[in-house]
Amino acid sequence: LSVSTVPTSPIAGQKPGTSGLRKKTKEFMSENYLANFVQSVFNTLIEMKTPVQGGTLVVSGDGRFWNPEAIQIIIKMAFAAGVSRVWCGTGGLLSTPALSAVIRARGKGFESFGGFICSASHNPGGINDDYGIKYNCENGGPSPEKMTDLMVEWTAKIAEYKICDKIPDLDLSKPITYDLGDGKSVEVFDCVEDHLAVLKTCFDFDSIRGLISHPDFSMTYDCMSGVQGPYAIKIVEGELGAAAGSCKNAVPLPDFGGPESAWHGHADPNLTYAVELVRDMGLNKEGLPIASDKPIPKFGAAADGDADRNMILSSQFFVSPSDSLAMIVANSDLIPQFKDGLKGCARSMPTSGALDIVAKKKGIECFEVPTGWKFFGNLMDSGTHYFPDKKTYTPFICGEESFGTGADHVREKDGMWAVLAWLQILAKKTEKSGKLVTCEDVANEHWKEYGRNYYARYDYEGVDKAKSEEMMKMMSDKAGSLAGQEFGGMKMKTNDIFEYVDPVDGSVSKNQGIRYIFEDGSRIIFRLSGTGVAGATVRLYLEKYEAADGSLNQHQFEVVKPLAAIALELSQLQTYTGRETPTVIT
Ligand code: VG1
Ligand code: CO
Numbered sequence: 001l002s003v004s005t006v007p008t009s010p011i012a013g014q015k016p017g018t019s020g021l022r023k024k025t026k027e028f029m030s031e032n033y034l035a036n037f038v039q040s041v042f043n044t045l046i047e048m049k050t051p052v053q054g055g056t057l058v059v060s061g062d063g064r065f066w067n068p069e070a071i072q073i074i075i076k077m078a079f080a081a082g083v084s085r086v087w088c089g090t091g092g093l094l095s096t097p098a099l100s101a102v103i104r105a106r107g108k109g110f111e112s113f114g115g116f117i118c119s120a121s122h123n124p125g126g127i128n129d130d131y132g133i134k135y136n137c138e139n140g141g142p143s144p145e146k147m148t149d150l151m152v153e154w155t156a157k158i159a160e161y162k163i164c165d166k167i168p169d170l171d172l173s174k175p176i177t178y179d180l181g182d183g184k185s186v187e188v189f190d191c192v193e194d195h196l197a198v199l200k201t202c203f204d205f206d207s208i209r210g211l212i213s214h215p216d217f218s219m220t221y222d223c224m225s226g227v228q229g230p231y232a233i234k235i236v237e238g239e240l241g242a243a244a245g246s247c248k249n250a251v252p253l254p255d256f257g258g259p260e261s262a263w264h265g266h267a268d269p270n271l272t273y274a275v276e277l278v279r280d281m282g283l284n285k286e287g288l289p290i291a292s293d294k295p296i297p298k299f300g301a302a303a304d305g306d307a308d309r310n311m312i313l314s315s316q317f318f319v320s321p322s323d324s325l326a327m328i329v330a331n332s333d334l335i336p337q338f339k340d341g342l343k344g345c346a347r348s349m350p351t352s353g354a355l356d357i358v359a360k361k362k363g364i365e366c367f368e369v370p371t372g373w374k375f376f377g378n379l380m381d382s383g384t385h386y387f388p389d390k391k392t393y394t395p396f397i398c399g400e401e402s403f404g405t406g407a408d409h410v411r412e413k414d415g416m417w418a419v420l421a422w423l424q425i426l427a428k429k430t431e432k433s434g435k436l437v438t439c440e441d442v443a444n445e446h447w448k449e450y451g452r453n454y455y456a457r458y459d460y461e462g463v464d465k466a467k468s469e470e471m472m473k474m475m476s477d478k479a480g481s482l483a484g485q486e487f488g489g490m491k492m493k494t495n496d497i498f499e500y501v502d503p504v505d506g507s508v509s510k511n512q513g514i515r516y517i518f519e520d521g522s523r524i525i526f527r528l529s530g531t532g533v534a535g536a537t538v539r540l541y542l543e544k545y546e547a548a549d550g551s552l553n554q555h556q557f558e559v560v561k562p563l564a565a566i567a568l569e570l571s572q573l574q575t576y577t578g579r580e581t582p583t584v585i586t
Contacts, residue, residue, distance in 0.1 A: 001164045001182050003080045008032045014040070014155035016148045018372040018530035020134025022120045025066055028131040032161070038074055038116070039161035040154035041135050042081040044147060050113050050138075053082040054183075058102050060094035060191070061118025062227040062306040063252035064125030067092055070118050070133070072169045079184050080162035087112060089191030092172045093252060095227045095307035096121070097406070097414035098195035100140035104410060106194050113138050119227075122268040122304040123531065126255035129265065130533050141377035141411030146507060192234045195416070202337040202409050203420050204427075205239060211427035212242050216436040219246055219299040221419065222277040224267035225253040228307035231416055240423075248276065256305055269302035269311035269403055269415075270586040271318060277302045277311070286557055286585075287318035298438055299426070303415040308373075309403040310418035314439035319422075320556065322352035322455050325399035327446050328421050330358045334428040335421055337407060338395050346376055346398040349498050349513055350525045350541040352453040355399070361450070370500045370512035371400065371527065373413055378504040380408045401457060401541065403586075444552075451548040454559035458582035459529075460538040460573070468528060468536040471576035475514045475526060482516070487566045491519040516570060521545045524567045538577065540567055557585060 014021060014037050021037055028034055045052050059074045061067045071092045078086050087102065088094075094102060096117055103112050120132030135143050135151075143151070170178055170186055178186040211217055221236055223229040229250035236242045249257065256267040262275040271278055271285045278285060281300040282292040300313040312319040319327070329345050332338040346367035347355045359366035369375035376398045399405040404413035405421070422439060429437035460468075475495075482495045498512040513527040522544045529537035542560035546552060568574060 001079055001180060001184060002166050003162050004165050005160050005162050006035070007160050008036055008158060010156050010158055011036050015152050016134070016143070019121060019142065020117070020119075020132050022123060022130055022132035022531055022533050024533055025125070025127055025129060025131040028070070029066060034070055034073055034133070035077065035161045035163070036155060036158050037133065037151075038077050040151050040158055041116075042077070043154045043158070044150040045114070046081075047150065048147065052113065054084045056085040056087060056107065056110050056112040057083045058087045058094070058099055058112050058115030059118070060089040060092050060099060060115075062095065062121070063091065063093050063254060064119065064131065064256070064305065065127055065254040066131055067118045067254070071172070073163070074116055074118075075170070075186060076164045076167050077161065079164040079167065079180070084183050084185070085110065086186045088172050088186065088188050090172065090174060090188055091191065093191045093227050093230065095195070095231060095415070097308055097410050097412045097417065098191060098231065100136060100410035100412040101195045101198045103136060103138065104140040105198055117306070119306040121306045121531070122266075122309060123533065124256060124265040124267070125305065126258060126265060129255070136411070139377060139381055139411050142372070142374035144374055144378070144507070145509060192231050195231065196235055196239070198409050199235070199416065199420060202335070202407070202417065203424050204336050207427045207431065208420065208423045209241050211423060211430055212240050214430060214436055216298065218295070218297040219301075220248060220277065220280055220297045221246060222248045222269070222274060222300070222302040223250045223307075224263060224269065224274065224302055224304065225249045225251065225257040225261065226267040226303055226305040226307055227252050228303035228415060231307065232303075235416060236419075267305040269304055269309050270584070272584045272586065274302040274311055277313070281313045282316040283313070283318060286555070288555065289316040298436065299423070301419045304403070307415045308413040310405060310415040311403055312418065312422050312439060317438070317440040317443070319439050319443060320455055321399065321403045321405070322347070322354050322401045322453060323443065323446070324418065324422070325351065325397070325405055326354035326358045326450070327442055328405065328418070328425070329355060329397050330362070330446055330450070331425045331442070332397060334425050337409065341395065342397060343395045344379065345396065346379055348372070348375075348400040349515070350457075350527065350539070351399065351401040352455045352543050353521065353523075353545070354450065354453040357450045367503070370498065370509050372530070373404065373406075375500065375502070375509075377411045378502055380411065382504040401455065447552045448548055451550065452546045452552050454544045454546060454554070454556045456542050456557050456560045457586050458540040458542070458564065459584040459586075460540070460577060460579050461532070461583040462535045463538055463577040463579060465536040467576050468538050471538070471571055471573065472514065472526065472528060475571060479514070487569065488562055490522060490566070493517045493519045516567075522563060524563055524570065526567075526571060538573065540564070540573075540582070542567065
């Protein structure tokens with residue numbers, strides 16, 4: 001295949017954030033933007049001695065606007081870089097967890113060395129919205145920081161890129177193998193099959209089928225016009241027998257429904273954006289019950305654009321993501337994946353401490369890592385390091401407050417896994433009790449045993465970047481100086497800047513958020529988002545613990561309000577940003 005070398009020059013700002021490189025779509029479409037970044041990734045891989053030559057690369061995405069064009073470009077560049085085989089899901093679609101599964105499990109003997117995920121995840125898509133790309137490694141997980149740092153170095157010195165531009169654009173709509181000569185091929189395969197095969201090793205599908213056919217059970221799964229549609233239809237309706245139509249908005253759209261959709265193209269499963277699901281489950285956007293003229297399903301879930309996020313609900317009941325993580329871990333013995341015992345668990349720093357309480361009681365190791373899934377991978381892969389009695393397999397569950405939950409079957413958060421984990425827990429509990437058990441039942445039982453970590457996150461979107469950085473600096477400068485002082489009748493235990501030393505490879509991640517921790521365990525945390533494309537988003541995380549003998553059925557948003565008042569005082573947020581109220585509360 002003939003290779004063209006195209007001269008180019010560095011483009012400023014090609015720095016991956018919390019999860020890949022995200023920019024306005026038009027910026028990505030501008031001359032050489034994508035090619036510069038993709039070539040920088042290949043240069044990094046070659047520098048790191050990744051077997052790109054003769055290797056297999058996965059390329060697919062969440063179906064957002066411009067994906068078809070970007071995928072064709074990446075395919076042509078991959079062959080120019082020496083790749084022999086490119087794998088794509090049908091339609092160029094693979095959810096983020098499915099792509100992770102494909103990297104880890106597909107094609108015995110010629111496994112892939114990694115893959116590109118063309119997605120900006122929960123960010124809206126379309127010509128006027130966001131585009132993104134992310135590279136995942138041989139273990140199926142996001143590139144670690146040392147690797148993204150190298151990519152950034154390459155983007156700053158790139159002078160040319162290579163592309164096999166004589167290859168015609170390929171039709172990726174159905175399974176087929178294209179033999180392009182010179183030992184190069186593109187294989188298109190069903191986008192669901194590999195992920196489904198992995199999930200079948202995690203769960204007892206028969207028992208979940210039993211729950212779904214229970215006369216009192218009903219469910220709805222809102223795919224928000226993201227990539228989960230084909231997975232939900234095939235797995236939930238096809239394999240598990242949910243009624244046809246249980247999966248809503250299940251056709252992936254390039255703009256996730258766009259401005260006309262109830263969620264304005266913002267395929268982000270939370271109380272604010274998952275408008276249709278929240279209404280159908282008989283709730284308002286504060287998570288409070290509202291009257292409904294239709295029967296309310298017993299179980300509800302939603303996914304984001306690339307299907308790594310999940311929201312879990314039961315009739316008129318919202319399961320907060322931090323709680324969901326803790327409850328799955330508490331009930332992990334009901335999930336076949338952990339039949340030999342769960343060895344470890346982890347949460348991101350801002351995620352509530354509900355998990356820690358469960359881990360302590362169950363006697364399992366619990367880790368606290370910075371925000372973003374890339375930090376979980378090392379822990380999962382460290383089987384022999386941290387869990388010496390297990391040689392290769394490290395039963396592990398992890399999650400984030402941002403509606404991300406997952407386990408060691410892949411190296412990404414996995415929206416479908418979270419849904420199946422809950423269905424599995426409900427199935428086993430229902431089998432045992434004889435009557436239908438709901439998420440609300442599980443939550444009430446959980447809080448009575450462990451207490452409740454009331455929790456909320458305030459997002460201030462689109463604020464001035466310089467001003468929010470000034471605000472963060474003001475708080476950072478005070479680190480360590482507030483211990484012992486009283487705020488709103490609460491005594492401060494510590495205030496610091498979270499820094500993470502990876503226990504496996506010793507790498508250090510500084511500046512991962514500002515923490516105020518009170519004597520009673522309450523926490524206030526500030527971070528700046530690393531996934532936005534314009535201005536800045538300030539995230540404020542609020543947590544208050546109520547012991548098992550305390551008042552367990554209050555409204556979470558009300559309980560944390562006094563903490564919010566303290567947070568505004570500590571940060572002077574209103575003065576710095578000019579914002580009176582958050583854009584989103586979840
Ligand atoms: C956000 C969330 C974080 C999550 C990340 C990627 O990052 O807070 O928990 O891992 O999005 O999720 P940030 O830096 O904006 O706070 V996804 O579904 O967009 O890949
Ligand atoms: Co996502």
